[in-house]
Amino acid sequence: MNAVTDQQKQAFREEVSAWLRANKPADPGFLLPQSFMEVGSEQQLDFLREWQYKVWSAGYLGMAWPEAYGGRGMDPVFQAIADQEMRRQAVPICFNVIGLGWAGPLINDIGSEADKARYLKGILTGEDIWCQGFSEPDHGSDLGNAQTRAVRDGDDYVINGTKIWTTMGNFAKYMILLARTNPQAERKYDGLSFFLSPMDVPGIDARPIRKLTGEYGFTETFFTDARIPADCLMGQEGEGWKIAMKTLQYERGAEAGAAGGLAFVRIVIDDMIDQLRDVRRDDAPVLDDPVVRDQLVQLVMEEKAITLGDRRANIGALSNDYPFSLQLSNKLRFTENTRRMRQFAINLQGADGALYVGDEEARQGGFWQRAYLNSFSATIGGGTSQVQANIIAEHILGLPK
Known part of the structure; x- marks a missing residue:
């Protein structure tokens, strides 16, 4: 090319x-x-x-x-x-x-x-809408301990178990599903398999979860003797952990290949500054306060560092010291910066920061309050911030588990 x-x-x-x-x-x-x-x-x-x-x-x-x-x-x-x-x-x-x-x-x-x-x-x-069936209610971030079972029965697999945080599960036609096909495997990871599972078969029930914001989006998905075709298996039995880890590389931004488009409303520091210029504290613009300006500069620097880091990640000569460090840390850096920036925007509003969507006096219709509460889902999905920190420590810095 x-x-x-x-x-x-x-x-x-x-x-x-x-x-x-x-x-x-x-x-x-x-x-x-x-x-x-x-x-x-x-x-x-x-x-x-x-x-x-x-x-x-x-x-x-x-x-x-x-x-x-x-x-x-x-x-x-x-x-x-x-x-x-x-x-x-x-x-x-x-x-x-x-x-x-x-x-x-x-x-x-x-x-x-x-x-x-x-x-x-x-x-x-x-x-065709897709959802993800990785996390389970009883295992938190311990994905390798997933207990949803997939038992081969002729030309089908019979699935039993529960998945949680299956975004848009109630609308989805397909699920990327991690299930245990061999509970006797010596290593728990070797007992897992990966499926491209249909969602429109009997025995699959996706129930929406109401979030703190009052909105929906997540579901809890129950499998009760649900039969899916055996050709839904991706790879071989026992290769589920390897395939799931590859999938998470895409989710965390460490692999190319995504189709593109916007996944979320991108809000940057400039947006916050423009929308909060008229906020006043003690009869003066809050953005004129030296402490506020110092905090704002810190956020500006973080945002700029993330942007430049993404560009640097594509230049091999600038990334050889710790290979893939920028890609593997992108999810943690970006989601935590986003959360802090939105919280800062609420703090600047003073008492108005307590208002929410639907309150007539809420600034920008409660946009920042809603954005802040929604930001937590990104710090959890794809592995919590704590898990991301462990990945960086172990796989980039070589620290012990």
Whole structure:
């Protein structure tokens, strides 16, 4: 593939920008999710599905995926540009994130041709929603100890157990499922297998969970003698842990291959400054307070470091000291910075920070309060911040367990 020139990049950026300006949907008149983890109603789902289909139809989603399966087979740099423009123009999210960012890249990478033909295009169009069946209620972050059972019975596997935090599980057509096929395995990890499981079979019940914000998005999913076809198995029995770890590399941003699109409403420091300039404390703008300004500069530095770190990660000569350190730490750095920045925005509001969505006096309609509470889901999903810190310590710094 020939190198993409700066002129080609600029021409494409202008093309995408013009399309987004012409096609950005109007305010629908109801609350839209700030991320794919808050899609809780059919109304929201229909709106976002229509938008994702429109983006894909225009050619700006899955651009680097094979043409045979709904992509465009182009250099990934074009998808990166399209994503940057979507962020810049604050268009709605592309909601099918587990498919676009985790299941799809995995299937593209290690799936069979039959898997690719069956699943990939439906992920891009938004027709086929995917969810994740990894975490379980009784095992917290101990994913290797998953106890949901998958027992081979002829041409089927019979599944029994419970999964938790299955985002959009009540809307999903498919689940990436980690289940135990060999409870007698000497190493617990060797007893796990990985499935591309349908969700529309008898015995699967996904029950929505109401969150602190009053919104939905997560579900708890119960399997009771649910029969799924044996060809849903990815790889071989006992390879589930290896495949799950590869999937988590995509989820944590350490592997390329995602289809693109916005997974969440991106809020940066400049947004916070613009929206809170008129907040006053003791008859003076709060942003003029020297202590506040010092705290603000710290957040600005962190945000800039994350942005530059992402660029540095793609330059081998600047990342050889600790290979993959930036990719593996990206999830922890980004989600914790996001949480702190949103909390800071609430603190600046003083007593108004206690107001929420629905309160007439809430600033920006309670946007920052809702954003702060929703930020915790990202610090948990894909491995908690504590687990991420352990990964960095053990796999990058070489510290003992």
